Amino acid sequence: xxxxxxxxxxAFAAIYIACVYWNFALVTYHPQLAQWGPLVQPPRxxxxxxxxxxxxxxxxxxxxxxxxxLALPARALDRGCAILVWLVPVAMIVTIAYILRGYxxx
Amino acid sequence: xxxxxxxxxxxxxxxxxxxxxxxxxxxxxxxxARTGSFVSSLRSVPSxxxxxxxxxxxxxxxxxxxIIYPEYRLNIRPTLQDYRMHGAEGAFExxxxxxxxxxxxxxxYWFYWRPANAKAHAATRAIVTALLATIVWYGxxxxxxxxxxxxxxx
Numbered sequence: 001x002x003x004x005x006x007x008x009x010x011a012f013a014a015i016y017i018a019c020v021y022w023n024f025a026l027v028t029y030h031p032q033l034a035q036w037g038p039l040v041q042p043p044r045x046x047x048x049x050x051x052x053x054x055x056x057x058x059x060x061x062x063x064x065x066x067x068x069x070l071a072l073p074a075r076a077l078d079r080g081c082a083i084l085v086w087l088v089p090v091a092m093i094v095t096i097a098y099i100l101r102g103y104x105x106x
Numbered sequence: 107x108x109x110x111x112x113x114x115x116x117x118x119x120x121x122x123x124x125x126x127x128x129x130x131x132x133x134x135x136x137x138x139a140r141t142g143s144f145v146s147s148l149r150s151v152p153s154x155x156x157x158x159x160x161x162x163x164x165x166x167x168x169x170x171x172x173i174i175y176p177e178y179r180l181n182i183r184p185t186l187q188d189y190r191m192h193g194a195e196g197a198f199e200x201x202x203x204x205x206x207x208x209x210x211x212x213x214x215y216w217f218y219w220r221p222a223n224a225k226a227h228a229a230t231r232a233i234v235t236a237l238l239a240t241i242v243w244y245g246x247x248x249x250x251x252x253x254x255x256x257x258x259x260x
Contacts, residue, residue, distance in 0.1 A: 002220070005213035012210030020203060031176035047179050051202060052172070058210065082230045085214045086237050089207050093241075096203045103196020 006081035007069040012062035013089040016054060017096055025053025026060070108177045112253070115170040119246050122163040129153045129160065130239040133232045157219040161212050164242070168209055171249075175202075182256050194255055201248040208241040 019025065028037045032046030041048060069077060128151050137149035178198070186195045215238055217223065218231040 002217055005217040009211045009214035013207045016203070016206055016210060029176070031180050047183075049176065049179055051175070051206075055206060055209075058206075062210065081214075082227055085211075085218075085230060086233045089211055089237060092207055093204055097200060100196050100199050100203075103192045103199065106192045 001070070003074060003077060003081075004066040004070050006085045007077070008062045008066035010081065010084045010088045011065040012058050013092040015061040015065075016058040017092045019054040019057045020096065021099065023050060024057050025050035026056040027053040029053075108174055111170055111174050115167060115174060116249070116253075118163055118167040118170065119242070119249065122160065122167055123242055123246050125156050125160050125163065126235070126239045126242050129156045130235050133235050154219060154221065154224075157216065160238075161216060164208065164212060164238075168205060171205070178252075182252070185256060186252075191255065194252060197248045198252055201245050204241050205245050208238055208245070211238055211241075 023040055025040050026038070028039070028041040029035070029049040029052055030037065030041075030044050030046065031049055033044060035044075040050065040053070128148065132149055132151045132153040135149050137146050140146050140150045183195060183198075186192075186198075211234065215234050218227050218234055223231065
């Protein structure tokens with residue numbers, strides 16, 4: 001059962017960055033109003049926060065993929081995860097830094 | 107309330123930083139023999155015992171950060187935008203995402219630190235630990251600098 005944990009981490013990093021890029025948020029928080037809303041909502045008064053929603057989407061998606069990965073042969077899963085578990089998060093950090101490059105190039 | 111949580115958040119981050127840095131040094135640069143020197147002691151800490159504490163501290167720090175995050179969006183980010191401090195604003199945006207990836211990495215980190223995986227996955231464990239340490243150092247330094255820009259209680 002625990003051998004699916006590295007799959008969760010790999011999937012979480014990839015799904016999280018996809019959520020940020022395409023804004024797949026399960027919930028939206030409106031901090032000025034202290035109100036939560038389902039899925040992606042436009043700002044009402046003040047900013048809308050999607051970060052909590054991205055975390056929820058990523059957790060659910062990564063959990064589902066980790067459960068599916070249990071059907072794969074243990075040895076192959078073990079070998080693949082040993083590299084992907086750090087390679088994917090590093091690649092995702094580089095990707096998000098590239099997406100945010102506008103902040104640093106102004 | 108916000109200032110109190112911010113201080114506790116910072117203190118938890120310091121504890122996390124210390125534990126994770128110790129563990130990373132001991133796993134990347136293990137001591138062959140303990141000579142009694144400071145550096146040797148640093149390299150020979152029983153790193154496996156740090157794992158659960160690091161996970162608990164990471165989660166607790168992130169939860170506190172998520173509680174005070176709306177305050178940043180409402181009162182601190184607009185100040186950075188007003189002063190056209192885009193680099194600082196971008197650094198915090200990056201912190202938000204890097205810490206999220208770190209949170210997602212915790213299950214794998216726990217898995218590779220299990221005694222059963224000690225020999226078979228030593229390299230993976232070392233890289234994952236170093237990556238987590240890099241994430242925490244980045245988050246800590248960015249949060250610290252952002253706090254310095256805005257000023258405590260301002």
